Amino acid sequence: MLWLTVLYDPECGLCRRAHEWLAEQTKLIDLNFVPCASEEARHRYPQLNHDLTKKDLTVIGDNGAVYFGPKAWLMVLWALTRYREWSYRLAAPELLPTTKRVVSLISQTRYQISRATGLTR
């Protein structure tokens, strides 16, 4: 895999902040950021369920592999030089359920977190 497309929610402050942080990290594979359910996203992936991508972070590989939610987060970590090891650790069978629970929780409350931390613009 040479690059990943990240479909992020442009309306959430936390996601924008995460996007800025990711842009600064050194990567093992490239990350392309595309706002979810946007014209560009629909054009690139005509058969994807775009309503689903609005609910949770979605990552798509250059081979068309789609990762939703917690799996998408792990894939983003996997793309980063410093955190590839962590992606395997968090995806290990012992930790995966916890990872999924924590990530889903953050994901569902992302607007509240953004508001509480003053990340809304």
Add this chain to the structure above:
Amino acid sequence: MTIPISTYLIYLAISIALTIWVGRTLHKNGRVFLVDVFHGNETLADSVNHLLVVGFYLINFGYVSLALKLGYLVETPQGSIEALSFKIGMVLLVLGGMHLFNVFVFNRMRRRANPQHHPPVAPDEFTPIQQQEA
């Protein structure tokens, strides 16, 4: 030769021999790891290996030298053996700690240099990608 002097000399002889033995082991077996870390660049691997071993010798000989002083007078052969066993035990523990730390560093360098390539999780589905116009 008095008992205290011979105790010190035996301590030095054993400690130095042990340090050199561990240093050589590290030098010989660490090379393979480093060649792998530097993707077959043997000159660089040898250089880093040498620098690491020099650091290892400096720290260990430094410790051996600092730990030489007994602080009390050894008068009997029995006292001498007890003092030696304590001092050499300490040297062995320090050597062991240093050695394991070095192995840990080598392994970490190797893992950093050769990241795994398969994704951590399986995809949920596959979707066709519209080829982008250049």
